[in-house]
Amino acid sequence: MYHFIINPHSKTGHAMKYWKELSQILDNRKVKYQAYFTKQRKDATNIARKICEDHKGIKKIIIVGGDGTANEVINGLNNNNEILLGYIPLGSSNDLARGLKLPKDPKAALEIILNPKEFRYVDHGTLKLNDTKQSCQFAVSSGIGYDAAVCNQALTSPLKHLLNKLHMGKLVYILIAIKQIFVHQPAKADIIIDDHRHIHTDRLIFMASMIQKYEGGGLPMCPTAKDNDQKLTICLVTNMKPGKVLLLMPSIFFGKHIHFRGIQMIDCRKVEVKTNKPMVVHTDGEIVGFHDDITLSCTPTQIRMFSR
Secondary structure (H helix, E strand, C coil): CEEEEECCCHHHHCHHHHHHHHHHHHHHCCCCEEEEECCCCCHHHHHHHHHHHHCCCCEEEEEEECHHHHHHHHCCCCCHHHEEEEEEECCCCCHHHHHHCCCCCHHHHHHHHHCCCEEEEECCEEEEECCCCEEEEECCEEEEEHHHHHHHHHHCCHHHHHHHHCCCHHHHHHHHHHHHHHHCCCEEEEEEECCCEEEEEEEEEEEEEECCCCECCCECCCCCCCCCCCCEEEEEEECCCHHHHHHHHHHHCCCCHHHCCCEEEEEECEEEEEEEEEEEEEECCEEEEEEEEEEEEECCCCEEEEEC
């Protein structure tokens, strides 16, 4: 039995067209499956949680949507040893699929699920909001500061929906990213790596904690990241003036930013960040609020996923 969790609003509202094609393939092959459709935020989390509660043994859960839908699903899973997770990417960013090297074509992605040649054990991250005692998981990345501010504005931008229809959604992020360079306010921060290494900065611009290599629609923020090494790869940007950030922006598209002063790449199992003021925080591009005390770590257990 396959459990498909479908976000009908993905692909700028065209996800249902793709799902009809996929369901026809499933029906023609007489595949046993159940489809669940999300209607609002957190539905995918609740659906995944109920599947885990109601079904014994291995649960084959298939995500049909974007990175946001994938984020919701993994936050509803329990007992990773009983999960076999699949992903059919229908989002605007698809950074999880890009990191896993899954095909863009939904039918090709379905074929991998129906006829898998191998499985991949993949890490996920945990974000603890120490100021509110809450926690959540992420599949791609979590960020505090500038990159989260870009996500925050993009999610509320009316221009994003229009440009997504024109297949130019990335342009929104580029325009907002340039604007945020000049309006985003850095914070003083104390950063503790694996409980022993201490970094203080008077200007934390942002810190991206990555499971996958890419975020923001294909930007190789941490080109050395590995999604199965039980570690986070941190991209820490500090003590840069806006003009220099602007000059370095093109290098991010090619993963060359990691060679410049003011940018540190750190592999670790845990990182804690305390700032002198609340900063916006995201997980997989979804905003979780403004916080001044967070801890990020790699989950102790991996999730088995359908792979090429």
